[in-house]
Amino acid sequence: MAELAGCLAGAARDGEALDAFLYAAGMLQAAEDRLAGSWTVPRRLVRHLQDGAAPTAGSRAGAAALERAAVALAGRAPALGAAVRWVRLLAGATDDLAALVLRPAPFPSALYRRLERLAGQVDGRPQERPVERATERSAEQPAERPAGGAGLRRVLGSAVRRPPSCFCSFDQYPADLAELARRFDAARPLPADLPLLVVGVRTSGSYLGPLLAAALRQAGHRAVAGGTVRPGQAVLAGRERELAWLLAAGGQVLVVDDPPVTGRSLLEVATGLCARGFAADAVSVLVAVEREPPDLGPFRVVALPERDWQVRELVSPSTVEALVRRSVPGAAAWPRLEVGPAVSPGRGLHLSLPVTGHPADGPPVPLRVETVGLGHLGRRAAEYAAVLPGLVPEVLALEGGLMVRREQGGDTPVSAEAAARYVAARQRALALGADRTARLVGRGPVWEEAGRLFAPLFGRWAAVLRPLLADPVARELTRAARPYVVDGRTSAGRWTGRDGRWVKTDWAEGAFSHLDLASCDPAWDLAGLAVSLAALGRPGEAAEVRAGYERLTGERIGAARWCLAQLVQVRHGSGDRPLDRAARRRASARAVQGFLAEEYLGDLPTPGAGPGAGWCVLDLDGVVETDPLGFPAGSPLGMLALRALRAHGFRPLPATGRSLPELQDRCRAYGLAGGVAEYGAVVHLPGRAPLPLADRDGAAVRALAARSADLEVDPLARWTARVSRRQPDGRRTGLDGRTAGRIAAATGTRTVRGEQQTDFLPPGVGKAAGVRALLAELGDPGAVPVFAAGDGPADLELLRWAELGTAPAHSPAELRSAARVSASAYQAGLAQGVAALLGHRPGGCPSCRPPRPDPGSRALLALLALPEAGPAGLPARLAELSSAVGGLALRGERGRG
Structure with missing residues (x-):
């Protein structure tokens, strides 16, 4: 806010009404969010208690009552008042300012002085206070009272x-917004003196609301x-007298927001x-729409279809040609200039037009015209391009929210090294003084979304x-240690690029995304490319992205940090x-596999050929991995058991019901001989x-399942078929017996039933037969596994065959006659079984003891460990x-100090 105040004063001084409005509206949004969010403890408590649950009428009413109470208390506190x-x-x-934006005129000196005073109270600059004549003051604008200095800066700065x-x-x-106001008047003519209340749904409502009010x-x-107002908060809390007067006068309310997807936020505010x-007939919703207007039940919707937005006029061929x-x-x-059609890559992404110039005496000149946003929000594209020469296309012009740049063709996929070089250069050119994302509580920064991923581990106490x-x-x-x-x-x-030269085609939009996801960490940018490359079947290059950046900068990206970013x-x-x-699910599992492998297996030598101390066959689901996060993930004890087997010369082999691609991921991550x-x-x-x-394969089962709309087939399984029923609440379950x-x-x-799926197996298929075939391919036919661990009926024959068959405590009773059942469940049970084989607990001797993790890895490992022993071990x-969190916090304080 303090920085925005300085920008606001500068824009007003320069007579830039649009930028001044954007800065003022941004300050208004930040201030109102602070007063109604971060500083409202009851409201934050209600938000936490409702997180992940569908709001009810009672919970909404309770939240609104608490919000009104908090606002009333805020008005009594001197600093907040x-x-x-x-x-x-x-x-x-x-x-x-909104009126000036809609109807340009010379910047009034009185308005400039008001803005100077307001800005100075936040950024602490000494202000001249000239006496303002009463005639310079708007008839509707009351005389200003000082709003506080140091206290105001403490609250809002x-x-x-x-x-x-x-x-x-x-x-x-x-x-x-002016067009929406015109359409509202056409749809419902009202007396000029009838009171109107414009309610903007924050964030965009802080900008759209004043413009709509000025247009009216x-x-x-x-x-x-x-x-x-934000959805879920009390509407205009603290303004009860004004609302009562508006109701008594028969006033109308107009709600305005971004182009909606479902209209849920608009409906919540209107309700x-x-x-x-x-x-209901006194509440109207005015909104621009990309497609069809939302159905908001009893509330009138005045819509501006995308074809009628002003941008369509600005990107018309004649207008674009004149600009170029x-x-x-x-x-x-x-002599000739071709303008292609305007297209958008998707919702909330800017329009882009190919333009080709044809000089009289030279080759065609490929250009591109793109919309980039308004005022200083749009200028960032050109400003960033100026400090990233050669890494992004050359910007030739920026005018009225339209940018003209050179177009560079090419179809060569970007290399990991080139992408790492771009991130390193961007980090140097666009460095920030501090990483402020920790302040963005409730606003979906990367760290908050990362924390939410682990909410299922805490169950009802999440x-x-x-x-x-x-x-x-x-x-x-x-x-970020070096934020940018x-x-x-x-x-x-x-x-895009060729001949070893690439440029980044959209270099400014992601930092100001409507999806939030705020970050200042290079791991976020690097992980975006790594995940993309892995999805394209290029996992080796995905791993090189991180390594290339570390070589270029000397900055280490720790395993835990890399895992979370992915x-x-x-x-x-x-x-x-x-x-x-x-x-x-597969990509998330790969991220955790890479982290665990780096922490537990990275220092072990590559296993040689042959059985070593003996073959050890391990089931995956429920033994090495669990699935409370929504994807299969290992844990510290499971990986410690795997490390101990490898460190003592044993050769682990996974035998799983999962698909071949998923098995290949684990063999690659954990250095396994096969599976x-x-x-x-x-x-x-x-x-x-x-x-x-x-x-045979599972094609026949998949074809039958496809006839039912609520059945879902795992697309990765090929020789078997894994079928789930999608429940109305989004859960996946196995099929009923019928x-x-x-x-x-x-x-x-034949079927194998699980909690989240039912598997259909061809005749004659079994894990033990598969392992026998695998051992023959490994050059050890007739070998008997020295150890096997499983937790389901499909593992029964395997457990009987092995010299030592073990099962975790959660296994069904039918396995107890064939296996040594551990006292603990899941990965803790696996670790106990491995201890019976080794004669000591995994990690209990110098040979299998893992390296000491750094505080960040220790904390992430502690999170992943929560489900590894079931409810009894929680x-x-x-x-x-808790101990790991405390250690991590202490390290962070020392680092910041």
Whole structure:
């Protein structure tokens, strides 16, 4: 806020009404969020308690009551009361700036002085206070009272603006608000004196609301007030008298926001207004739409379709040609200029037009015209390009939110080294003084999304424990030591080049994304490309991205930091194309596999050929891995057991019901000699073609399952078929006995039932038969495994065959006659079984003891350890996590000190 205040004063001094408005509206948004969010403890408590649950009418009413109480208390606190008064003064000045933006005129000196005073109270600059004549003051503008100095700066000075989607990501213009006001008047003519209240839905409502209110005033409405609100908060808390007067006068309310997807936020705000006493027919929603207007039930919707947005006029062929001819050197003399159609890569992404100039005496000149946002929000594209020469296209002109740049062709995929060089150069050129993302509580920064990934590990206590134990880990691990303005969109498809030269084609949008995901950490940019390359089947290059950056900069990206960045990129990143559920699960699992392998296996020598001390066959699900995170993930004890086997010369071999690609991922990450996938239907040896053992694949089952809309088939399984039922609440479950039996009878398969799926196996397929075939391929036919661990009926024959068969405590009773059952469940049970083989617990001797993890890795390992022993082991693991969080916090304080 303090920096924005200086920018506001500078824009006002230069007479730049648009920039002054954008800065003032941004300050208003940041201030109102601070007063209604970070400083409202009851509201934050309600948000945490509701996190992850569907809001009910009672919970919404409770939140609104607490919010009103908190605002009332804030008004009684001297520092907060001064802040509330200052915000009201800023709102009035923002309204006047909005009027200037819609109807340009010379910048009034009185408005400039008001802005100077308001800005000075936040940034602490000494202010001249000239006496203002009463005639210079607007009739509607009350005399200003000082709003406080040091106290105001303590309350609001550190608040951080949130970029507005409307003028930053979406191609909206102020004229669109004037058109919405005109359409509202046409749809519902109202008396000029009837009170109107414009409610903007923050964030964009802080910008759109004042513009809409100014447009209504300029259209002749004489009683227009404004305000903003976030969905879920009490509507205009603290302004009860004003609302009562508006209700008594029969006033109307107009709600405005970004182009909606579902309209849920608009509906929530409109419903909240009805809860404050307004009738449904007194509430209208005014909104620009990309497609169809949302269905908001009883509320009137005044929509501005995308074809009628002002941007469509600005990107018309004639307008673009005129822009290019006056701004590109030499273009005025070109005999011909071709302008292609305007297209957008997707929702909230700017329009782009190919333009080709044809000089009289030279080759064609490829250009591109793109929309980039308004005012200083759009200028960032040219400013960043100026400090990244050769790494991004040359910018030739920027005017009215349109940028003209050179187009560079090429179809060579970007190399990991080139991408790492770009991130390193960007980090130097766009360095920041501090990483402020830790302040963005509730605003979806990368660290907060990373913390939310681990919420399922805490079960019903997630609302309380996640902020205390997961969020601090994520916040500290994603804090940038050398912060900079990240790119934010680094997937492989966002580069173009040939002959060893690449440029980044969109270099400014991701740092100001409407998806939030704020970060200042290079790991975020690097992980975006790594995840993209892995999805394209280039895992080796994906690993080189991180290594290349470390070589160029000397900055180490720790394993835990790298893992978290990849997990959030998989879940929320802007890739070239969306990943389906199976691809997301696989990519997330790979990120955790890489982290665990680096921590536990990286220092071990590469195993030699042959059986070594003996073959050890391990099931994956429920033994080496569990699935509470929504994807299969290992844990410290599971990896410690695997390390101990390898360190003592044993040769682990996975035998799993999972698909061949998933098995290949684990063999690659853990350095395994091979494995058996899909219950023994196929054998995998690294570097060799898969060896199918089944006489058929799962095509017949998949075809039958496809006839039911609620059945979902794992696309990675080939020789077997893994089928889930998608429940209305989004959960996946196995099939009921009747459905599974019908499919099995029709396809000649047998079933293996699981909690989240039912697997259909071809005849004759089994894990033990698969392992026998694998051992023969490894040159050890007839060998008997010295150790086997499994937890399901499909493992029964394998456990009987091995010299020592073990099962975790959660295994079904039928395994107890064939295996040594551990006292603990899941990976803790595996570790106990391995201890029985070795004669000591895994990690209990110098040979198998792992390297000591750094505090960041220790904390992430403690998070992953929570489910490894089931409910009985949770208290001890929560204590270990608390200790790790404390150690990580101490390290962070020392580093910042």
